[in-house]
Structures are given as C-alpha cells and as structure tokens.
Amino acid sequence: MGVIRVRESGLFTTVQDLGREGFAFLGVSASGAADAISLRLGNRLLGNAEGAAGLEMTLLGGTFIFPQGATGALTGSDFGATLDGERVDLWTTFAVKPGQTLRLGPTCSGARCYLCVRGGIAVEPFLGSASTHILSGLGGFEGRALRKGDVLHMGAASGLARERRLSARAVKMAEPRRVLRVTPGPQSDWFDEASEPLFYGSTYRVAEDANRMGLRLEGAAIPMPRDDTWPEETGGNAGPSRGTGGMVSEGVTLGAVQVPDGGMPIILFVEQQTTGGYPKIANLISADFHSLGQLRPRDEIRFERVAWETARSLLSEQEELMASEELIFE
Amino acid sequence: MRYTFANMDIEAGGGARFELASDQSLLVYFARQNRKGRAEARPLQTQITLQANERVRKLLRLLQLEPIEGFRNLHPGYCSLLVKFDALRLRHEEVEAVLRRCLERLDEVILPEPHQVEIPVCYGGEYGPDLAEVCAMHGMTAAKAIEMHAAPEYLVYFLGFVPGFAYLGGLPEALVTPRLATPRRRVLAGSVGIAGHQTGVYPFATPGGWRLLGRTPMAMFRTDRDGLSLLSIGDRVRFTPISAERFAALEKEWE
Numbered sequence: 001m002g003v004i005r006v007r008e009s010g011l012f013t014t015v016q017d018l019g020r021e022g023f024a025f026l027g028v029s030a031s032g033a034a035d036a037i038s039l040r041l042g043n044r045l046l047g048n049a050e051g052a053a054g055l056e057m058t059l060l061g062g063t064f065i066f067p068q069g070a071t072g073a074l075t076g077s078d079f080g081a082t083l084d085g086e087r088v089d090l091w092t093t094f095a096v097k098p099g100q101t102l103r104l105g106p107t108c109s110g111a112r113c114y115l116c117v118r119g120g121i122a123v124e125p126f127l128g129s130a131s132t133h134i135l136s137g138l139g140g141f142e143g144r145a146l147r148k149g150d151v152l153h154m155g156a157a158s159g160l161a162r163e164r165r166l167s168a169r170a171v172k173m174a175e176p177r178r179v180l181r182v183t184p185g186p187q188s189d190w191f192d193e194a195s196e197p198l199f200y201g202s203t204y205r206v207a208e209d210a211n212r213m214g215l216r217l218e219g220a221a222i223p224m225p226r227d228d229t230w231p232e233e234t235g236g237n238a239g240p241s242r243g244t245g246g247m248v249s250e251g252v253t254l255g256a257v258q259v260p261d262g263g264m265p266i267i268l269f270v271e272q273q274t275t276g277g278y279p280k281i282a283n284l285i286s287a288d289f290h291s292l293g294q295l296r297p298r299d300e301i302r303f304e305r306v307a308w309e310t311a312r313s314l315l316s317e318q319e320e321l322m323a324s325e326e327l328i329f330e
Numbered sequence: 331m332r333y334t335f336a337n338m339d340i341e342a343g344g345g346a347r348f349e350l351a352s353d354q355s356l357l358v359y360f361a362r363q364n365r366k367g368r369a370e371a372r373p374l375q376t377q378i379t380l381q382a383n384e385r386v387r388k389l390l391r392l393l394q395l396e397p398i399e400g401f402r403n404l405h406p407g408y409c410s411l412l413v414k415f416d417a418l419r420l421r422h423e424e425v426e427a428v429l430r431r432c433l434e435r436l437d438e439v440i441l442p443e444p445h446q447v448e449i450p451v452c453y454g455g456e457y458g459p460d461l462a463e464v465c466a467m468h469g470m471t472a473a474k475a476i477e478m479h480a481a482p483e484y485l486v487y488f489l490g491f492v493p494g495f496a497y498l499g500g501l502p503e504a505l506v507t508p509r510l511a512t513p514r515r516r517v518l519a520g521s522v523g524i525a526g527h528q529t530g531v532y533p534f535a536t537p538g539g540w541r542l543l544g545r546t547p548m549a550m551f552r553t554d555r556d557g558l559s560l561l562s563i564g565d566r567v568r569f570t571p572i573s574a575e576r577f578a579a580l581e582k583e584w585e
Contacts, residue, residue: 021414024405025390026559027489027533126553136493136534138553186349186357249490249497251405251412253355274405275490275497283352286417308422311353315417 001122002068006150010062010104015121015140015152018051020129024251024274031131031139031271034212034293035112037174037322038076042116044328045073045093045164052120052155053130055146057113059296061104062146064115069098070154071118071161075174077110077294091174092165110176110294119155133271135213162330170327173318176294181287181306181314185257185280187247195222199281200303204265208297212271215295221263222281249277255284255292257303267292287314346385346433348426354402354417356425358433360385361409379499382409383487387564388439392432401425406488406563408497445565449531451480451522452577453544458522460541464507476571478502479543484529486565494533494551494559498567501529513539520545522569533559544569547581 006013016039019032033039033056040050055062061079073093074081081088081104088094088102090113096102104113123130123141132140141152166174188196204219252258256268258278267284268276269292282303284292295301306314321327349357360382386406393404393413400419405412415425453476454461465475484498501524509525514537517523521532523540532538533550546569550560561567572580 021402022404023493024403024412024414025394025489025563026493027491027495028493028558030403133493135536136551138493183350183353186351248361248408248410250357250359250407250410251351251355251490253352253405253412253414255352273491275407275488280351283355285353308350308353312417312421315353319418 001119001156002066002070002154004070004117004121004152004154005065005067006062006146006148006152007065007101008063008103009146009148009150010057011060012058013062013146014056014132014134014144015053015123015130015146016056016132017053017130019131019270020127020139023127027274028127028136028138029133029270029272029274030254031133031212032129033114033131034270035076035110035114035174035176035290036293037290037318038112038114038293039116040322041091041166041170041174041327042073042075042114043120044322045075045091045166046071046116046118047157047159047162048116048118048120052116053123054114054116054121055152057104057115059111060106061113063101063103065099065101066096067099069100070096071157072096072102073116074104074113075116076113078108079104079106079113080108081105081113091171093161093163095161095163107296111296112293117154118161119157122153122155135271164328164330167326167329170321173321174290176291177288178291178300179302179304180291181285181304181311182255182257182282183285183306183308183311185282186250187279188281190279191222191224191259191281195281198222199265200305203300203302206295206297206299206301210295210297212269214269214272215267215292217265217267217301219264222259222265223263224259224261224279247277247279249275252276252280253283255286255289256280257282257284269293285311285314287311287318346429348429350422351412355412355414356422356429357410357412358389358429359410379408380485383485384441385436386411386488387441388436389429389432390563391441392435392439398428405490407490408487408499441564445562446483447561447565447567449522449546449548449560449567449569450572450576450580451544451546451569452572452574453479455574457574457577458542458544460510460523461543464505464524464541464543467507468504470504475505475543478505479524479529480569480571482568484567486561486563486567488563489559489561492532492534492536494561496530496550496559496561496565496567498529499527501527507541509539510541513537517542518545520547520550522546544571545577547577547584549584 137143207216517538
C-alpha cells in the first residue's frame with residue numbers, strides 16, 4: 001500500500017468520508033464531508049466505493065508527496081493544483097508517478113477541495129466512519145487536522161486504474177448555489193408576521209468564523225418573540241451562545257437555521273451539535289447541503305422557500321443523476 | 331406562574347404530536363405546546379416533564395431494540411425525539427405511521443436499570459471559576475452551594491450538544507441561575523456547570539455558556555470504554571465534593 005507524505009497541510013485539511021449516522025443518542029453528530037457530492041463524485045471517478053475517505057481541504061490546499069505514486073482525483077473547488085508544476089484539472093482522474101508532488105494553493109472559487117485517491121485514505125474507523133470530528137478529537141487521522149510531516153496510508157484497490165472524467169451535467173449538479181432552498185423549521189410559527197418576509201427577502205453574509213459546526217450569518221436580524229413571563233429554564237444549548245427563554249432543548253438536524261437571541265441566523269452544519277435550544281425558522285433541503293460546504297466567509301446568500309414535495313423531488317433528481325451511467329466518461 | 335399543570339394532558343396511549351423538522355427528519359413531542367409552540371409546563375422539575383421524558387426514553391429504547399429500516403439517526407431531547415430518516419426511501423407520513431405503531435406499544439417497553447454514577451468534583455477556585463458569583467447572586471456561602479449541588483440525585487434526561495454531554499435535571503431551586511451573558515470561548519474538559527434548572531459536565535474543551543462550579547478528573551467520553559460515554563440516557567448521577575489534592579491524585583490514577 002502506498003503512502004501520502006504531507007509536506008504542507010494547508011489551512012485546515014481533514015480526513016472525511018460520508019460520516020457516522022446512528023450515534024446522536026450519545027451526542028455524536030454524523031460529521032462527514034462538508035460537500036458530500038464532491039467527495040462522492042471523486043470516489044466514483046476512481047472506482048472507489050462512494051463513501052471512501054478522502055482529504056477535505058479548506059480555503060488553502062496542501063502539498064503532498066506520493067513516494068509510490070497513486071491515481072487521484074480532485075473535486076469541489078479549484079485550488080490551482082499542479083503535479084510537479086503541471087496543471088491538474090478538477091473532475092478527472094490523474095496518474096501520479098512515484099515521487100511526484102501535488103501542490104495546491106489558495107482557492108480560486110469556493111471553500112473546499114477534495115483529494116480522492118484510488119483505494120481511499122486508510123484510517124482506523126471510529127463508530128464505523130473515517131470522518132474527523134474536530135471538536136471532540138475523534139475519528140479521522142488522530143482526530144485532528146493534518147500537519148506537516150504526517151504520513152497517510154492509501155487503501156488497496158483492485159483492477160486497473162482507468163482514465164475517467166465527469167460529464168458536464170454532473171459537474172453542473174455539483175456547482176454550489178447561492179440561493180439556498182429551505183423548508184419551514186419546526187418553530188416557524190413562533191416568529192411574527194414580519195419575520196418571514198425579512199428572512200426570505202434579505203441577503204445574508206457568511207461570518208468569518210463559519211466552520212464545520214455551523215455557519216453564522218450577518219444581515220437582517222430576525223426579531224424573536226419573547227414571552228417575559230417565562231423564566232429561562234432548559235432553554236438553549238450548552239454551546240457558545242445564550243439560549244432563548246422558554247424553548248425546551250430538542251434534537252436538531254443538518255441544515256437547521258436557528259435564530260438565537262441576537263436574531264442573526266446560524267445554519268447547523270456537518271459537525272453540528274445534536275440538540276439545541278434555539279427556535280428554527282427553516283431547514284435547508286437535502287439537495288442543497290453540498291452548497292453549504294462551498295460557502296466562504298463573506299459570501300452572500302439568500303433563502304428560498306420550497307414546498308415539501310419540491311424538496312423531495314429535487315433530492316430524487318440529484319440521486320438519480322448520481323446513480324446514472326451518464327455521470328462518468330471513460 | 332401563569333401556566334398550570336392542569337392544562338397539560340398526556341393521553342395514555344398517544345398524546346404525541348408530530349412536527350416536520352426537515353425534508354429528512356420528523357420530531358415527536360410528548361408534551362403539548364401552546365400557540366407559540368412552547369411547552370405548556372415549566373420544562374424541568376415537573377412530573378409532566380418526567381413523564382414525557384420517560385416516554386422519550388421508551389420510544390428510543392424500542393427503536394434501538396427493533397431498528398426500523400430507513401431510520402438513520404435518533405436525537406432525544408427533554409420531551410421530544412427527532413428521527414432522521416432516508417428521504418429516498420421514506421416519506422414523513424410513513425415515518426409517522428411507523429412511530430404511531432411504536433407509541434401504542436410504549437407501555438410494554440421496559441427501560442434498562444439505570445446506572446448510579448458518582449462523579450467526584452473539586453468545587454470553586456480555578457476548578458469552578460463561577461462559584462463565587464453564583465453564591466453572591468443567591469446570597470449563600472460556598473459551602474452551602476456545594477452542599478446543595480452535591481445533594482440531589484440527578485436524572486440524565488438525554489445526551490446532546492457534543493459526544494457524552496449529559497443534560498442533568500433536578501438542580502435545587504435555590505441554585506437556579508441563568509447562563510453567562512457572554513459565553514466562554516473555551517471551557518476545560520471536566521468542567522461542571524449549571525444553567526437554569528440544569529447541570530452538566532463538559533466532556534471536551536469547547537465553548538460554553540454555563541456557569542462553572544467545579545471540575546471532575548473523570549473522563550466523560552472515552553473511546554476505549556464500552557458504551558463510550560460515562561453516562562447514558564436515564565442514568566442517575568450524584569456529585570461528590572473532593573479536595574484539590576484528591577483531584578490531582580485521581581487525575582493521575584485515571585490518566
């Protein structure tokens with residue numbers, strides 16, 4: 001089995017797969033790739049299982065040496081990759097000769113670029129997943145982001161490596177959206193009448209401290225109806241902010257748009273807390289999750305409300321294309 | 331208090347309310363909520379909450395013993411359970427129908443015997459940087475506050491926020507304190523905090539807004555342990571005050 005030597009780690013590079021579902025009762029969130037569509041497509045190009053572990057790079061990519069060579073694919077955002085100085089395209093497989101160096105730089109487009117290799121990245125799974133959960137230091141490579149000098153192992157792959165590229169239709173599907181589609185949240189009716197036009201009519205900016213746990217937004221503050229007869233009891237999560245009085249902590253899910261006291265929405269992301277005490281005005285539709293993974297600080301977004309049925313059919317369409325033969329060209 | 335327990339009705343068999351949380355999740359509530367969606371009872375320290383939470387635990391138990399195909403994750407809360415499902419295979423209506431059938435069987439579900447867990451805590455000083463302020467707010471001595479915090483047997487209502495974080499209910503009324511106006515950017519692992527009627531232990535160094543009374547050398551979440559989390563939903567917890575010397579000794583012993 002070949003190895004990858006990390007010469008430069010980049011800003012924040014972690015091992016990710018499609019995450020670990022089923023342990024929220026222990027407070028363990030699913031985690032997984034921030035842009036799962038890109039990771040899956042990278043693996044498909046290489047003939048790996050869709051959920052094989054790859055490297056998720058954030059805003060600034062790393063430099064990697066392959067002493068034994070490899071077959072790789074880069075997906076997601078364009079980080080200006082070169083292999084021994086030669087430009088490497090996204091969305092296509094590329095052969096790495098023994099000793100060659102893959103160098104990535106700052107992003108030219110969105111937030112995250114995925115490096116997938118044939119055979120996947122081999123790490124000891126935690127609760128069935130290779131995904132890194134940074135906050136708790138679990139999973140992935142030693143439960144942390146990569147550092148200079150780390151050596152990663154690649155998994156074994158069978159059969160011949162083939163040259164493949166993604167169809168234009170598939171690349172288009174992976175393109176991140178700036179208008180995020182949502183369905184109503186479980187507390188939508190808590191908000192007063194003026195709140196919805198404000199939420200759906202405003203442009204929000206992604207805050208600087210957006211990360212895999214959540215994306216704080218800046219823009220029009222959503223007024224929270226307060227009932228002052230309520231003492232603050234179980235309200236709020238244990239997390240960074242003060243809870244909203246009266247709200248009883250409950251399970252929260254990926255893409256939930258919480259409105260804390262200050263009124264600035266927070267979108268819960270892959271490394272989310274599993275429960276929370278803020279009212280939720282909306283929830284991203286599953287078909288748009290990957291777009292969240294490509295949002296950079298200061299990017300501007302809007303929300304568009306869609307019907308439940310639309311959310312379902314958009315997800316079905318996305319998965320049909322993911323499963324289709326037209327996805328990949330040899 | 332303008333809400334009374336009388337207007338809470340948890341029917342014998344059902345009494346559950348369903349709410350769509352996202353295109354791949356459904357929430358089941360076991361306590362009725364008013365117009366604004368707020369539970370019509372003080373959420374903690376009431377018989378109502380205890381009953382609702384017992385139903386949460388029973389439904390979780392049933393779904394764990396007899397897993398439903400297409401159910402991907404279960405997020406228990408105080409009075410609710412969020413079910414995340416595979417939206418390509420199931421629709422909300424189908425998930426609700428499955429859950430309704432489970433609810434009819436809740437009374438036969440036997441919950442596992444709760445573990446009684448004792449957690450040693452060194453209170454005050456650098457271990458509990460908010461103890462002095464909490465005492466000042468309530469006009470009590472540190473000794474009294476420690477005695478009160480260490481007196482009850484707390485119930486683990488659910489685990490959430492981060493791996494192994496148990497929401498413990500049963501904090502004495504006299505210690506009920508709002509959380510910090512400005513949360514700390516980093517709370518040390520093992521910190522024991524209070525917020526509202528809740529208390530809990532931070533398993534990892536994370537941001538946090540609870541007021542810190544002390545710290546335990548005990549690991550709340552360990553990958554080399556069966557069950558991973560020291561505490562499970564439904565467990566009973568007591569805190570035992572220890573000295574700084576004992577804290578250092580235990581920390582060394584459990585390293």
